[in-house]
Amino acid sequence: xxxxxxxxxxxxxxxxxxxxxxxxxxxxxxxxxxxxxxxxxxxxxxxxxxxxxxxxxxxxxxxxxxxxxxxxxxxxxxxxxxxxxxxxxxxxxxxxxxxxxxxxxxxxxxxxxxxxxxxxxxxxxxxxxxxxxxxxxxxxxxxxxxxxxxxxxxxxxxxxxxxxxxxxxxxxxxxxxxxxxxxxxxxxxxxxxxxxxxxxxxxxxxxxxxxxxxxxxxxxxxxxxxxxxxxxxxxxxxxxxxxxxxxxxxxxxxxxxxxxxxxxxxxxxxxxxxxxxxxxxxxxxxxxxxxxxxxxxxxxxxxxxxxxxxxxxxxxxxxxxxxxxxxxxxxxxxxxxxxxxxxxxxxxxxxxxxxxxxxxxxxxxxxxxxxxxxxxxxxxxxxxxxxxxx
Amino acid sequence: xxxxxxxxxxxxxxxxxxxxxxxxxxxxxxxxxxxxxxxxxxxxxxxxxxxxxxxxxxxxxxxxxxxxxxxxxxxxxxxxxxxxxxxxxxxxxxxxxxxxxxxxxxxxxxxxxxxxxxxxxxxxxxxxxxxxxxxxxxxxxxxxxxxxxxxxxxxxxxxxxxxxxxxxxxxxxxxxxxxxxxxxxxxxxxxxxxxxxxxxxxxxxxxxxxxxxxxxxxxxxxxxxxxxxxxxxxxxxxxxxxxxxxxxxxxxxxxxxxxxxxxxxxxxxxxxxxxxxxxxxxxxxxxxxxxxxxxxxxxxxxxxxxxxxxxxxxxxxxxxxxxxxxxxxxxxxxxxxxxxxxxxxxxxxxxxxxxxxxxxxxxxxxxxxxxxxxxxxxxxxxxxxxxxxx
Numbered sequence: 001x002x003x004x005x006x007x008x009x010x011x012x013x014x015x016x017x018x019x020x021x022x023x024x025x026x027x028x029x030x031x032x033x034x035x036x037x038x039x040x041x042x043x044x045x046x047x048x049x050x051x052x053x054x055x056x057x058x059x060x061x062x063x064x065x066x067x068x069x070x071x072x073x074x075x076x077x078x079x080x081x082x083x084x085x086x087x088x089x090x091x092x093x094x095x096x097x098x099x100x101x102x103x104x105x106x107x108x109x110x111x112x113x114x115x116x117x118x119x120x121x122x123x124x125x126x127x128x129x130x131x132x133x134x135x136x137x138x139x140x141x142x143x144x145x146x147x148x149x150x151x152x153x154x155x156x157x158x159x160x161x162x163x164x165x166x167x168x169x170x171x172x173x174x175x176x177x178x179x180x181x182x183x184x185x186x187x188x189x190x191x192x193x194x195x196x197x198x199x200x201x202x203x204x205x206x207x208x209x210x211x212x213x214x215x216x217x218x219x220x221x222x223x224x225x226x227x228x229x230x231x232x233x234x235x236x237x238x239x240x241x242x243x244x245x246x247x248x249x250x251x252x253x254x255x256x257x258x259x260x261x262x263x264x265x266x267x268x269x270x271x272x273x274x275x276x277x278x279x280x281x282x283x284x285x286x287x288x289x290x291x292x293x294x295x296x297x298x299x300x301x302x303x304x305x306x307x308x309x310x311x312x313x314x315x316x317x318x319x320x321x322x323x324x325x326x327x328x329x330x331x332x333x334x335x336x337x338x339x340x341x342x343x344x345x346x347x348x349x350x351x352x353x354x355x356x357x358x359x360x361x362x363x364x365x366x367x368x369x370x371x372x373x374x375x376x377x378x379x380x381x382x383x384x385x386x387x388x389x390x
Numbered sequence: 391x392x393x394x395x396x397x398x399x400x401x402x403x404x405x406x407x408x409x410x411x412x413x414x415x416x417x418x419x420x421x422x423x424x425x426x427x428x429x430x431x432x433x434x435x436x437x438x439x440x441x442x443x444x445x446x447x448x449x450x451x452x453x454x455x456x457x458x459x460x461x462x463x464x465x466x467x468x469x470x471x472x473x474x475x476x477x478x479x480x481x482x483x484x485x486x487x488x489x490x491x492x493x494x495x496x497x498x499x500x501x502x503x504x505x506x507x508x509x510x511x512x513x514x515x516x517x518x519x520x521x522x523x524x525x526x527x528x529x530x531x532x533x534x535x536x537x538x539x540x541x542x543x544x545x546x547x548x549x550x551x552x553x554x555x556x557x558x559x560x561x562x563x564x565x566x567x568x569x570x571x572x573x574x575x576x577x578x579x580x581x582x583x584x585x586x587x588x589x590x591x592x593x594x595x596x597x598x599x600x601x602x603x604x605x606x607x608x609x610x611x612x613x614x615x616x617x618x619x620x621x622x623x624x625x626x627x628x629x630x631x632x633x634x635x636x637x638x639x640x641x642x643x644x645x646x647x648x649x650x651x652x653x654x655x656x657x658x659x660x661x662x663x664x665x666x667x668x669x670x671x672x673x674x675x676x677x678x679x680x681x682x683x684x685x686x687x688x689x690x691x692x693x694x695x696x697x698x699x700x701x702x703x704x705x706x707x708x709x710x711x712x713x714x715x716x717x718x719x720x721x722x723x724x725x726x727x728x729x730x731x732x733x734x735x736x737x738x739x740x741x742x743x744x745x746x747x748x749x750x751x752x753x754x755x756x757x758x759x760x761x762x763x764x765x766x767x768x769x770x771x772x773x774x775x776x777x778x779x780x
Contacts, residue, residue, distance in 0.1 A: 001630055003405025008398055014649070015393025211634040212618045213611065213641070220610035221603065228602045240391055244601040247649060251603070256646075259404070259637060 001211050001260040008254045010147045011173040014247065018175045022052060022094075022137065023059040029133055029172040031092035033062045035085055037105045038096040039069040043139060048180065049096060052137065064088045069097065072275050072282070073104040075119060075155045082111035082118065085132075093134045095171075099143020102136055106151040106169040109134045122153055122162035131168040139180045141246040142192035142283060144199050144253025146174040154276060159361065161272040174250070178242040186233060190336040191283025193229030196249045197222050198286045202265045203258030204312075205297070205304060205373040210261035218257035219311045221248060226312070226332060233336050266371025267293045270384060273358040278346050287338035288345040292388040294326045297374040304373075342389045355385045391601050391650040398644045400537045401563040404637065406629075408565045412442060412484075412527065413449040419523055419562040421482035423452045425475055427495045428486045429459040433529065438570065439486060442527065454478045459487065462544045462551060462665050462672070463494040465509060472501035472508065475522075483524045485561075489533020492526055496541040496559040499524045512543055512552035521558040529570045531636040532582035532673060534589050534643025536564035544666060549751065551662040564640070568632040576623060580726040581673025583619030586639045587612050588676045592655045593648030594702075595687070595694060595763040600651035608647035609701045611638060616702070616722060623726050656761025657683045660774060663748040668736050677728035678735040682778040684716045687764040694763075732779045745775045 013021045026034060036052060043049045044067070056063050066081050084090070085108060095105035111118035113130040120126035136146045145151070149170055152163040184192070204218050225248045232241045251257070270293065271285040278285075298305050302322045309315040309325020313332075318324075330340050339345040350358070362370060363378035370376050376384070403411045416424060426442060433439045434457070446453050456471050474480070475498060485495035501508035503520040510516035526536045535541070539560055542553040574582070594608050615638045622631045641647070660683065661675040668675075688695045692712045699705040699715020703722075708714075720730050729735040740748070752760060753768035760766050766774070 001633060003407055004402075006402040006404065009401075011399075012394075012396040014396065017393055209630070211630060211637060213614050213634045213638040216610040216614035217607055217641075220606040224603050224606035240599070240601060243391060243650065244603040247601060248603040251607075251646075256641075260633065 002208055002262060004259050006255055006259055007167055008147055008170070008256075010171045012147070012176065012250065013173065014176045014243075016177060016179060018177045019051070019137065022175055023055050023061065025135060025173045025175070026056075026061060026092065026094070027059075029092070029135065031061060031133070031135075033064070033088065033090045033092070035081065035090045035093045035108070036063050036065040036096060037069065037081065037093055037101055037108070038065075038067045039098075039101050040067070043096050046180070046183075048137070048139070052094070052096065064090055069101045069104045071100050072154045072161060072279070073100040073107070075107070075153050078104055078107035078111060078118060078153060081108035085112050091132060093132060094137065095134060096137045096139065098138070098140025099145045102134070102143065102145040102171070103151045103153060105134050106131070106145070107153050108132075109169065110151070110164075119155060121164040122155070128164065128166045128168050133172045134169065136171050136174040138174055138176045138246070140184065140188070140192065141181060141249035142195040144196065144249050146171055146176075147250040147254035149255075150253070152272070159276060161276040176246055176250075178239055178246050181242050181246060182237045184236075186236070187284075187337060188281070189232060189236065190229075190338050191281045192249065193225060193232070193245065193336060194283040194287045194333070194338055196245065196252045197225050197229070198267065198290065199253035200257040201290070202268060203261060203263045204308065205264045206258070206261040207372050208261040211259065214257065214259045214261060219308075221252055221257055223312045223314070224248065225252070230332070230336060262372045264371050264373040266297075266373070266376050269362055269370035270358075270381060273362045274342070274345065276361070277354065277358060280345055284339055284345055287333045287340060288342055289384070289388050291326050291330045291333075291340055292384055294329070295323075296380070296384050296387065297371075298322060298326070300374045342385070350385070350389050355382065355389060358385050392598055392652060394649050396645055396649055397557055398537055398560070398646075400561045402537070402566065402640065403563065404566045404633075406567060406569060408567045409441070409527065412565055413445050413451065415525060415563045415565070416446075416451060416482065416484070417449075419482070419525065421451060421523070421525075423454070423478065423480045423482070425471065425480045425483045425498070426453050426455040426486060427459065427471065427483055427491055427498070428455075428457045429488075429491050430457070433486050436570070436573075438527070438529070442484070442486065454480055459491045459494045461490050462669070463490040463497070465497070465543050465545045468494055468497035468501060468508060468543060471498035475502050481522060483522060484527065485524060486527040486529065488528070488530025489535045492524070492533065492535040492561070493541045493543060495524050496521070496535070497543050498522075499559065500541070500554075509545060511554040512545070518554065518556045518558050523562045524559065526561050526564040528564055528566045528636070530574065530578070530582065531571060531639035532585040534586070534639050536561055536566075537640040537644035539645075540643070542662070549666060551666040566636055566640075568629055568636050571632050571636060572627045574626075576626070577674075577727060578671070579622060579626065580619075580728050581671045582639065583615060583622070583635065583726060584673040584677045584723070584728055586635065586642045587615050587619075588657065588680065589643035590647040591680070592658060593651060593653045594698065595654045596648070596651040597762050598651040601649065604647065604649045604651060609698075611642055611647055613702045613704070614638065615642070620722065620726060652762045654761050654763040656763070656766050659752055659760035660748075660771060663752045664732070664735065666751070667744065667748060670735055674729055674735055677723045677730060678732055679774070679778050681716050681720045681723075681730055682774055684719070685713075686770070686774050686777065687761075688712060688716070690764045732775070740775070740779050745772065745779060748775050
């Protein structure tokens with residue numbers, strides 16, 4: 001096992017009444033002027049954004065607002081937010097939405113504290129040394145960004161989707177009301193369930209021999225999200241099920257399920273190119289790739305896949321268990337309405353040229369490898385994209 | 391399920407090299423002058439205390455020291471520490487040891503920031519509003535105090551062992567090197583394993599219907615500590631096993647395993663009187679009581695005990711599973727060398743007078759009830775103490 005640091009300072013306020021705590025939390029964490037940051041119209045139409053504005057007004061907390069965050073959030077809006085915050089003297093970003101809004105907020109928060117171009121942090125040209133504080137009102141469980149050290153932005157000019165990890169962007173607080181997720185459409189719910197499971201699967205498939213307790217918690221989390229997530233598909237307004245998925249989403253990516261082990265995140269890296277090139281939902285892209293990645297890398301450590309099959313997928317143990325575990329996951333994805341190939345994801349086969357673009361971008365022109373369970377270079381990326389394209 | 395707040399800001403630095411991070415952590419968290427607080431001679435003899443002093447000297451960080459913390463730490467030493475810190479201008483407490491040292495440090499840290507008698511917080515006369523910062527170098531995994539909001543002190547004058555919970559006493563950082571636990575004697579190791587499991591068992595047995603994810607993680611943690619803990623008894627210098635138990639100790643009591651559910655903590659309350667009256671180890675006292683508590687309260691919700699038996703104790707499901715799970719725990723305690731009754735704990739039966747004292751103190755003269763799974767008043771406490779005394 002590896003030495004590790006575990007640091008999850010985010011104060012989570014969870015439940016039906018949690019939104020009532022937004023103003024005290026903003027005060028506790030020193031908000032002077034707040035940027036209310038959100039996506040499309042649903043947060044406005046649901047009444048959540050007007051409610052928050054009214055609460056801030058009542059408390060005498062000045063605010064500005066910036067909506068319009070799109071899935072796979074754009075660097076261009078982050079630039080706009082940084083300008084706005086500097087101009088208006090905003091010192092606290094309140095993200096109202098899901099992972100895209102939170103990551104956009106984190107990008108703005110980094111940018112406020114940096115004299116250069118915030119993309120430097122995503123391009124590997126600089127490392128963050130500070131961030132303005134961010135708080136979250138979570139409405140879509142999936143990314144885990146509300147407790148994670150992760151921020152992923154898309155530079156549409158360069159066709160690049162890149163991440164930056166640092167503890168500076170851990171959110172000060174996260175307000176989570178499961179009732180806000182009742183109206184998520186089935187496809188988006190399934191994408192969230194897929195992404196949540198994958199955040200811990202990326203940690204489970206490690207080249208290390210992890211601590212027993214990390215394995216036990218990681219297996220328990222993925223298995224439970226699989227079971228609870230499938231139940232949720234036919235019972236979408238069940239508060240307990242929605243709550244369980246929402247909270248699991250935070251725990252799956254805050255570091256807990258990978259303590260002492262290097263993560264893989266190869267599937268995530270491969271997927272980022274799919275969502276950048278085709279504009280698909282991240283969770284669906286993960287489902288389209290994972291089984292192909294798994295079959296490709298399994299020979300490195302079949303025992304690990306066998307444990308996964310037996311302990312997570314409830315496959316009976318035996319010589320074929322490892323492969324059966326992957327099949328069980330494929331069947332699960334189908335049952336919750338997720339694609340299990342690129343053709344199912346985008347409605348046609350990708351062209352050879354597109355496959356080349358995916359591998360070129362993912363390998364940064366052949367100079368960059370991804371994954372740890374098995375390190376994947378450009379040729380191996382091509383193999384996996386081709387398998388997923390059959 | 392219940393609304394909840396989850397807040398675990400402690401920065402955990404875990405592994406063989408973790409002690410090298412003490413000085414940067416002290417600087418990061420603003421230590422001006424440090425009180426090095428510890429227990430008996432073992433931390434000195436092992437070279438850990440001299441090493442820390444040398445590191446602080448090299449870094450130019452001034453320090454004072456206070457050793458002599460005993461198991462079930464005494465209020466009197468906390469008073470001494472408060473005086474010392476005020477006199478010497480100490481603003482940061484560094485606890486080097488296990489739960490007793492950490493709780494003593496937390497008591498001092500509360501006291502520095504309070505004009506009145508710090509016992510007020512334990513006596514219910516006042517609620518903490520601040521605490522000086524505390525950091526931990528953990529050498530004994532058991533209490534979970536390094537990440538918990540808990541602090542338990544013993545007032546020997548009044549014969550009272552009392553706890554105080556608040557987020558103010560959450561430690562700033564915890565440095566954990568599993569190698570430091572290799573030399574723990576088997577009895578102390580088993581007491582730690584028992585205490586760790588119990589911190590999550592106290593959360594598992596709840597009057598609420600918890601979220602699926604909380605149950606899954608709680609069951610996985612207790613089961614894993616049971617299995618890993620038993621392996622550790624015959625392989626005490628196995629780094630991975632020691633690491634797993636050490637980290638599980640923090641997770642078992644930081645709130646993770648009880649999100650959305652009210653805890654019980656009746657067994658802990660009943661035990662506090664045993665360790666106060668007889669001076670026994672807390673973990674051993676818990677083992678001596680739990681099976682008797684469990685048999686007494688099981689009728690309230692046998693289904694919960696059946697789940698515990700099947701999912702945690704690996705008992706085959708069936709009509710007798712609930713009781714068999716308790717038997718399995720009793721057998722486990724015996725195998726790791728823990729007592730399963732008061733006579734086994736103290737080497738004789740407790741007298742009727744002693745049983746009365748236990749129940750009087752636990753019920754605060756009949757005015758106080760403990761537990762939530764089943765609320766226990768003085769008469770019920772007497773029943774359980776009597777059963778445990780057979």
